[in-house]
Amino acid sequence: MxxxxxxxxxxxxxxxxxxxxxxxxxxxxxxxxxxxxxxxxxxxxxxxxxxxxxxxxxxxxxxxxxxxxxxxxxxxxxxxxxxxxxxxxxxxxxxxxxxxxxxxxxxxxxxxxxxxxxxxxxxxxxxxxxxxxxxxxxxxxxxxxxxxxxxxxxxxxxxxxxxxxxxxxxxxxxxxxxxxxxxxxxxxxxxxxxxWLSLIISLLSLGLSAYLYSQLGKLREMTSRPVLQPADNDGNKPRGPLVNESAANYQLIETKMYQEIAKLGREFDEKLAAVTASTGYTQPENFSGREEKKSDFLPTPVDQADAPIVTTAQRQPEPEPVQEEEKPLPVVLEEVVEEPVEDEEETEDEPEPVVQNTVRSDNADVIAPLSYSTSNVEEEEDETIALPDYKYVGLPLADGSFSPESFTDMPQEESLYEVEMYEDVPNKAFFSPLQYPEILEKTLADPEQYLAPCCMFLNEADGKQNITVIEEGRLRRQGERWYIYEKARIRFD
Structure with a gap:
């Protein structure tokens, strides 16, 4: 610039x-x-x-x-x-x-x-x-x-x-x-x-200078906007924008990374709870979801005083190798073991077998064996993580809703929030405030107007220059409109 x-x-x-x-x-x-x-x-x-x-x-x-x-x-x-x-x-x-x-x-x-x-x-x-x-x-x-x-x-x-x-x-x-x-x-x-010609030329020159000066703001905004990723070789559309290499955008990347980690943690808790409910497994007292200590998963070291001591005399001597004549190697056929086939009537009545998975360690009595159904494992292995579809939106309507026309694929001048939508969850979405430099400056100048309708403040915004998203807000679709049913929790830094 x-x-x-x-x-x-x-x-x-x-x-x-x-x-x-x-x-x-x-x-x-x-x-x-x-x-x-x-x-x-x-x-x-x-x-x-x-x-x-x-x-x-x-x-x-x-x-x-x-x-x-x-x-x-x-x-x-x-x-x-x-x-x-x-x-x-x-x-x-x-x-x-x-x-x-x-x-x-x-x-x-x-x-x-x-x-x-x-x-x-x-x-x-x-x-x-x-x-x-x-x-x-x-x-x-x-x-x-x-x-x-x-x-x-x-x-x-x-x-x-x-x-x-x-x-x-x-x-x-x-x-x-x-x-x-x-x-x-x-x-x-x-x-x-x-x-007259000189007067016209002078007016045109002044008009051109004024036009170029007025374009400075738009050019600055265009250079600060993210650039779309190019389509891949298969012709698929880009999922999200490329981020400019600047300090503010690096901070935005860091915030998004923490949000993704928190989201994966929530998904892990939900899947773990589903597996636990289906198998009847109860967590130990010192296990508290994602907030457990690292030492809870480490094996307890064995006391060297309790370990048996093996002397050299007790060790059996190794036999000396016997030289044999070279013989052609025999062809060994792999033995195929056929499992007994049960009758169809019996298999229908019997429950699905449960595989017992035991964690091997020196402290095996601390970590209980985890049992799960093989069918659940196969279903989890087939699942793929759906990538979010990013949309951008401004202030909500008076009833706290967003119309479908208010969502855009790229940030606009009136955009204030970034919305994450998933194809497998069509009626729910997450949102958080945009933190581009120009938008951040506008929202911090009047947070009551631009942030209060969609966010819950954890502290005062006086003199603050950044926004940290503690928890994303949630949207729920009713008919064609999206309604805020949980505000985002943010902190001013």
Whole structure:
């Protein structure tokens, strides 16, 4: 989990650094795009004014101001050293753009240069309107930077042409002063899309970081959950989960081991009581089930003073081995002893024979012989220990019962208890509190809510960090529901 947290921290830091570089770059690119388009508009308007002054109103009206190249195409070849030079000088201001500079001041510098060029010679056209047009371009550029950009396209109806050159010149002068009225069409432009793109990317990055941070808790829970055992070669399903190697899970294994030992002890007592009842055997006074002392089963040592002493003289000498000639070994056939077969009528009336099993030891008078029926032994040898089927469940209902839908095969967020069910005992089950770290922390925080409905406390839970199950609780099925008829006995450590 620490590695995952480090990766998430690095991702958030990288996102912040990336946005720190990305947003200024987008803003700079947007500002430069607005600046370049405004320079082209100023350049186009200047060349139009020069064309009209030179009597080429038709060229001025048909100019395409989409780029600097389209402006150059409208200039005649014989004016490459004059009008074309002015257009190139204005376009050169694009290379002087400064991202950290004031956009209005940089546009003012271009407008001042153009006005100086126009005012250098006496003009026939309306210079004041020309200057106002340049100021309008500047205003539109500043509005574009604030998100309210407009583009203006001028459409002028070309003047009628006369029959001779003199008429063309007169009409051109009249159009320059009176007839030419530009029609402005205002449309929204998308030059500020880079700003919106940067905002969307930043929001997505923040959302991704928040999502990854919210997944930390789920990932921590998933890594702490047990992993299912894989199915064996026969395709059988796993019986239980694999336990993670941690201190808390080792403690859980130890607790489960003690519970299994106690359960086997109870089964041993029940079977021993059944055998004793069927044979009439009574236990000695010093035998108390599984709580007997170890010394009760050990033979009493024989006193060396009471043991007979055998001297060397009393021992018979061993006969010397007699060497015999080697002879072929005879084939010895195994003698088959047939037991007498009794009549069927007699076997039906006679009781089943009882085998007497006597424990051989030097203290044979202490341990009484144990007699049992051979039929019971055969039945016990055929019995197999049924493995439990583990289920997981949360809090019971108000009547202290669990519905079949509340049992799950794997621990869930609301799971609080582990239930052991056996196929050979379909109406009974055992349960105990779950002791996974997250569940243990929740149950110890409020034991009255999560443990009291199903458990009996042997001590107070104040300040305790672990739970020891002294005795498992028991469930009994009535109909389709499981009811608690004996609470689990637990101790807080």
């Amino acid at each position: 620490k590695i995952l947290q480090k990766k998430l921290t690095i991702l958030i830091a990288f996102t912040a650094i990336f946005l720190g570089f990305l947003l200024p770059a987008f803003a700079q690119q947007n500002a430069q795009s607005v600046y370049n388009s405004t320079v082209d508009l100023i350049n186009c308007e200047t060349i139009r004014f020069i064309h009209r002054e030179a009597g080429r109103a038709e060229i001025a009206n048909n100019m395409m101001c989409t780029s600097f190249e389209s402006i150059l195409k409208s200039i005649p070849e014989d004016e490459g050293s004059t009008t074309a030079k002015v257009a190139k000088d204005i376009d050169a201001y694009k290379t002087k753009f400064k991202a950290d500079g004031d956009l209005a001041a940089q546009l003012d510098a271009i407008i001042a240069y153009v006005n100086k060029k126009i005012e250098a010679k006496p003009r026939k056209g309306n210079v004041a309107d020309f200057k106002q047009k340049l100021q309008d371009y500047k205003t539109d550029a500043l509005d574009n930077m604030s998100g309210a950009s407009t583009t203006t396209t001028n459409t002028v109806t070309p003047a009628p042409t006369g029959t001779n050159d003199a008429a063309i010149d007169e009409d051109t002068e009249t159009e320059d002063n009176v007839a030419m009225t530009p029609t402005e069409t205002t449309t929204k432009s998308g030059t500020d899309w880079l700003g």
